[in-house]
Amino acid sequence: DAGVTQSPTHLIKTRGQQVTLRCSPKSGHDTVSWYQQALGQGPQFIFQYYEEEERQRGNFPDRFSGHQFPNYSSELNVNALLLGDSALYLCASSPWGVGREQYFGPGTRLTVT
Amino acid sequence: GDSVTQMEGPVTLSEEAFLTINCTYTATGYPSLFWYVQYPGEGLQLLLKATKADDKGSNKGFEATYRKETTSFHLEKGSVQVSDSAVYFCATDSGAGSYQLTFGKGTKLSVIP
Numbered sequence: 001d002a003g004v005t006q007s008p009t010h011l012i013k014t015r016g017q018q019v020t021l022r023c024s025p026k027s028g029h030d031t032v033s034w035y036q037q038a039l040g041q042g043p044q045f046i047f048q049y050y051e052e053e054e055r056q057r058g059n060f061p062d063r064f065s066g067h068q069f070p071n072y073s074s075e076l077n078v079n080a081l082l083l084g085d086s087a088l089y090l091c092a093s094s095p096w097g098v099g100r101e102q103y104f105g106p107g108t109r110l111t112v113t
Numbered sequence: 114g115d116s117v118t119q120m121e122g123p124v125t126l127s128e129e130a131f132l133t134i135n136c137t138y139t140a141t142g143y144p145s146l147f148w149y150v151q152y153p154g155e156g157l158q159l160l161l162k163a164t165k166a167d168d169k170g171s172n173k174g175f176e177a178t179y180r181k182e183t184t185s186f187h188l189e190k191g192s193v194q195v196s197d198s199a200v201y202f203c204a205t206d207s208g209a210g211s212y213q214l215t216f217g218k219g220t221k222l223s224v225i226p
Contacts, residue, residue, distance in 0.1 A: 004156075031212075041218055041219070042202050042217050042218050043214070043216050044216070045214060045215070058213060090157065098206070101162065102159075102214060104149075106155055
């Protein structure tokens with residue numbers, strides 16, 4: 001049973017560019033959440049998708065957007081990249097519902113130069 | 114808003130020493146509490162959880178008890194091993210119908226032989 005997978009593993013972009021990160025949830029999970037983890041910090045919640053809709057959003061600007069596909073996989077898009085967007089981006093999946101355990105992927109390391 | 118405060122690291126212990134990592138939280142509603150572990154170069158793994166007051170979560174020799182009166186969820190292990198070297202994150206899901214996890218900043222543990 002494959003766990004949560006993310007691609008790519010590493011990515012280097014230039015300021016002002018756009019980036020798309022991808023996530024496939026664990027088998028049987030229908031809910032995907034995205035987190036940003038800056039170096040030396042805990043993960044911060046970006047948003048969560050269920051039934052192809054954004055259900056909850058953290059304190060992130062509109063430059064951060066997402067999508068969920070019918071097969072439950074998800075994308076995170078970041079426009080107009082800033083140096084401060086450099087971080088590890090983590091995807092987590094779970095069954096829908098409050099208090100359900102979230103399983104994390106290995107993350108995508110984004111470096112903005 | 115919701116927050117999690119963890120003891121500052123890094124923490125360095127000798128093998129077989131006793132471990133305590135303090136964690137306190139603020140949250141509306143009745144949150145579930147979690148400890149996640151992040152090994153070098155990897156994503157987050159759920160270590161243990163507790164869903165209501167006085168519950169004790171345990172896994173791999175680690176334990177934590179949900180103390181509502183002190184809003185705490187301290188992580189303990191009686192005898193650490195070198196393989197326990199990692200970053201440990203305390204987290205809450207707020208409990209007020211929220212699906213997002215709020216993390217502490219993490220505590221880096223190094224265990225030396």
